[in-house]
Amino acid sequence: MFQATRLSRRKRYSEVVAQTIFLAMTLMMVLPLVFIVAYLFYEAWPILSWEFLSTVPKHGMRAGGIWSPLLGTLYLVVISLAVATPIGVLAAVFLNEYARETWFTRIINLAVVNLAGVPSIVHALFGLGAFVLFAHLGKSILAASLTLAIMTLPVIIASTKEALASVPMAFREACWNVGATRWQTIWHVVLPNSISGILTGVILQVSRAAGETAPIMFTGAVFYKAIPEGKLFAYGLFDQCMALSMHLFTISTQVPDLPKALPYGTAVVLLGVVLIVNAMAIVLRVHLRSRKKW
């Protein structure tokens, strides 16, 4: 009797200890980060304004805002998206709808995993060798966007595959039974039913492309490029451009005597863009899960 209560007390004690230790481990990696992000915001606060976003950098980056890098990032993201989305979605369609489980699809899946694992700087070397030099695109928005597109392809493939796999087989069978071809089934039934999942992947791809620095450093992004303020189509496809991530790197490492708030402002805008875009993906996913019909 006495023995049993002591044992159960010890059990409860060890339970609490285990829970606390693992909770502490989790909080120790989450909390510092919350503090760091709060600190970045605190330092950036004085400079954050509409004017900061909409003016070009002046006086060798020491004044003005971040309009040109912001616009450059927008260009890179949109073009890489336009290239990567169709290829990625179709690749996922192939893997999920057409291919059987063979050694060949295994190799494709392996290639996707490895493509995701290739270091970003190696993607930069590839972009330089293939697009800038071999394809004679030169250092340009196009070359940088293509590099980004290939780099972010696995993100789209993975999430589209997941979305397609969640469409029940019965939907396809019903469609085949009324005489639709494979592609008709995919176009009219499978893709519409997985569109939110695909969209989530696309959004994640945007956030990844917006944040990357190394792949665009040598393929199209430059230290400084003068563009007119307030014009949306200021860059051409074969121009070089500034980019937010690259701008943060250059001003925080290569420009001396910088007003302190400037790099913090840039970092917070970049971080803000990426986090907002990711939050959108999360909201979409939660919404999707809540109204799923099957």
Next chain:
Amino acid sequence: MQTRRRWEILVETAIESLIRLCGISAILFVFGIFFFVFREGAGFLFSGFNPREFFTSPEWYPTSQSHVRYGVLALIAGTASVTALAMALAVPFGIGAAIFVSEFCGPRWKETLKITIELLAAIPSVVWGFIGLTVLNPLIMRTFGVPIGLTVLNGGLVLALMSVPIIVSIGEDALKAVPDSYREAALALGVTRWQLVYRVLLPAAKNGLLAAVLLGVGRAVGETMAVLMATGHAVKIPTSVMDSVRTLTATIAAELGEAPVNSEHYQVLFIIGILLFFITFIVNLTADLVVRGIRHR
């Protein structure tokens, strides 16, 4: 009717071959990456490249006037030291957090933590580098009284925070894959949850956890901007965590812009790229095989 059918078949075949093409695109791109990086580095690789010096000499003087030396041992040591420190920090915390998320918390907390971790994973590497430069650098200087805070410690901390989300999310998947009957059987025997974790879950999920760690290593080895900004720029073999180092990735990022196209220096940087490609390829392949191994059982 007849013509419409033929038209339809034509469209169907065309679309199908397009889909097949996109399907194999990933393979094409992986080969393309290897091919083009190799192509740029090949010139020097086949003439004058000295593999012994390359791998065993710590002397990296690519722009020396009198005696050019391309030894990457110090750079490899830099990558290894930063990665090792990052993993020493990230593996226990990452797996601890994965255990907490998967076994110890309620559904509400679980959702919140998973979203937080996902957002952590989204922070761009250049922002991490910036954090290393502006937050950790002065912090390390003040805490340890060292003249410069851009060290192995700084880079290791940044990389640890960067690779923890991967380890947590994949580790959590691995724990989720352990059948509930294992937990029920153990709990029925009256074990504590502590024992459950150590004696049942960790052994059962060890392959998945190993894969999680490997993918974390892959991420840490390949990371560029964060280590470029956070580890200082000293090409030397570190003797303590307070030494500045330079990694393989950071070397390419820092020097490619200044190396004239097709010069020896430029080609050696591409050879480093090939080396990085192979390292991450092997790490990812191993992780994949380990994961497949679980599924087959």
